[in-house]
Amino acid sequence: MGKIVVGKSEALRGTVRVSGAKNAALAIIPATILASDTSVLENVPPISDVHVYRDILEELGLQVDYASAAGKMTINADTLNNYRTSSDKVRQLRASSLLLGPLLARGGEAQIAMPGGCDLGPRPIDYHLKGLAALGAEISVEHGYIRAKAKELKGAEIYLDYPSVGATENIMMAAALAKGTTTLENVAREPEIVDLASFLNVMGGKVKGAGTDTIKVTGSPRLSGADHAIIPDRIEAGTFIAAAAATGGEVGLTNVIPKHLDPICAKIREMGVDIDIKEDALTAYGTDRIKPVDLKTLPYPGFPTDMQAQMMAVTCKAQGTSVITETVFEGRYKHVDELKRLGANIKVEGRSAVVTGVERLSGAAVSATDLRAGAALLLAGFTADGETEIDGAEHIDRGYAGIEAKFTRLGAKIRRV
Numbered sequence: 001m002g003k004i005v006v007g008k009s010e011a012l013r014g015t016v017r018v019s020g021a022k023n024a025a026l027a028i029i030p031a032t033i034l035a036s037d038t039s040v041l042e043n044v045p046p047i048s049d050v051h052v053y054r055d056i057l058e059e060l061g062l063q064v065d066y067a068s069a070a071g072k073m074t075i076n077a078d079t080l081n082n083y084r085t086s087s088d089k090v091r092q093l094r095a096s097s098l099l100l101g102p103l104l105a106r107g108g109e110a111q112i113a114m115p116g117g118c119d120l121g122p123r124p125i126d127y128h129l130k131g132l133a134a135l136g137a138e139i140s141v142e143h144g145y146i147r148a149k150a151k152e153l154k155g156a157e158i159y160l161d162y163p164s165v166g167a168t169e170n171i172m173m174a175a176a177l178a179k180g181t182t183t184l185e186n187v188a189r190e191p192e193i194v195d196l197a198s199f200l201n202v203m204g205g206k207v208k209g210a211g212t213d214t215i216k217v218t219g220s221p222r223l224s225g226a227d228h229a230i231i232p233d234r235i236e237a238g239t240f241i242a243a244a245a246a247t248g249g250e251v252g253l254t255n256v257i258p259k260h261l262d263p264i265c266a267k268i269r270e271m272g273v274d275i276d277i278k279e280d281a282l283t284a285y286g287t288d289r290i291k292p293v294d295l296k297t298l299p300y301p302g303f304p305t306d307m308q309a310q311m312m313a314v315t316c317k318a319q320g321t322s323v324i325t326e327t328v329f330e331g332r333y334k335h336v337d338e339l340k341r342l343g344a345n346i347k348v349e350g351r352s353a354v355v356t357g358v359e360r361l362s363g364a365a366v367s368a369t370d371l372r373a374g375a376a377l378l379l380a381g382f383t384a385d386g387e388t389e390i391d392g393a394e395h396i397d398r399g400y401a402g403i404e405a406k407f408t409r410l411g412a413k414i415r416r417v
């Protein structure tokens with residue numbers, strides 16, 4: 001288990017280039033399977049989840065060339081020769097569920113181990129399976145494996161019980177090679193869905209309505225490999241804005257799409273932080289008097305659950321009481337006990353956490369139990385007296401590229417041991 005040690009860091013200052021979006025990359029990489037030729041992806045973030053996905057694709061027979069420093073991944077899907085993976089790597093990633101739609105659509109069968117990923121409470125994939133079944137797949141779940149088969153996928157009308165990001169993506173991908181038109185209602189509207197739809201469309205697909213709550217996919221007999229640049233990571237950007245807020249610093253960001261950050265910027269501004277927005281860059285000006293905020297996580301364009309832990313870290317030193325309500329994942333409060341080890345005053349009541357700001361946090365040994373919990377502990381550690389030793393750094397590496405280098409550039413005290 002890797003450790004990251006952070007020290008109290010006065011006002012972070014400087015500029016960081018935001019990497020490509022993890023959650024867009026983890027949907028677009030499996031989408032390349034839909035074509036039997038080569039796709040070239042740019043702005044692919046060099047994070048461990050992407051490396052694991054590359055290994056899974058190679059196990060399926062695809063040829064992958066990943067120049068991680070340049071963010072360029074070339075995937076030749078012509079060599080796909082295996083529709084079943086028993087790889088343990090599948091269990092490490094939630095996004096490996098997104099192999100089902102493309103494998104099924106391309107070859108009529110798919111078998112993967114039940115996906116893993118961050119422990120955020122129960123994370124079923126029943127909506128994915130229901131959607132694929134509606135397109136004509138026969139699905140069974142046995143001995144920890146999901147098996148799907150279909151002689152032919154046919155367009156259908158599908159209403160999602162909840163706007164699940166992964167289910168929307170999986171069904172969109174399968175529908176792209178199905179016969180006829182699929183109408184998907186109550187879908188997720190996240191920018192990563194729109195990015196996947198753009199990729200499917202440059203592959204020759206016909207996807208309309210991404211970004212709204214109804215998506216129509218007209219199936220094509222075949223799709224071609226395509227070139228595509230992944231959108232910037234709005235959650236990485238939000239984490240750096242939160243770092244400016246936590247430390248009262250001044251942090252500039254390049255490679256951002258400001259519109260995608262609206263829900264995050266609205267809340268951070270309420271805390272007294274000024275954010276100056278340019279076309280594809282912004283600067284956040286922190287304050288030494290952070291105001292408390294109330295927030296509720298919701299599907300996009302609501303406040304993202306992936307920023308909940310980082311916002312909680314900032315409210316730990318706000319001048320008053322904040323109420324944070326998590327509605328997307330049942331168990332996404334594992335960071336609470338760790339923040340309390342640093343001296344935070346947090347009480348969880350059902351789905352809400354009541355955070356009363358304290359004058360001082362003090363460094364301690366803590367554990368990053370998941371990716372965003374790890375990010376929250378970094379931010380809290382920068383504001384705590386003494387040193388904070390964060391165990392489980394590999395969780396942070398799943399979704400943040402070069403985290404020490406980026407924070408070091410901003411003047412933070414951070415090192416890996």
Ligand code: EPU
Nearest residue numbers: 023026095122123124125126127128164165166306328329
């Ligand atoms: N859900 C079901 N059944 C399903 C699918 C989802 O009950 O078949 C529930 C989930 O248990 C959860 C809610 O619906 O309570 C939302 O889940 P969703 O399917 O939208 O999430 P996901 O696709 O598993 C993606 C991101 C997460 C992000 C969520 C919500 C990827 C690889 N992961 O997960 O990212 O939190 O959407 O925005 O795209 C992260 O980056 O830290 C992260 C966890």
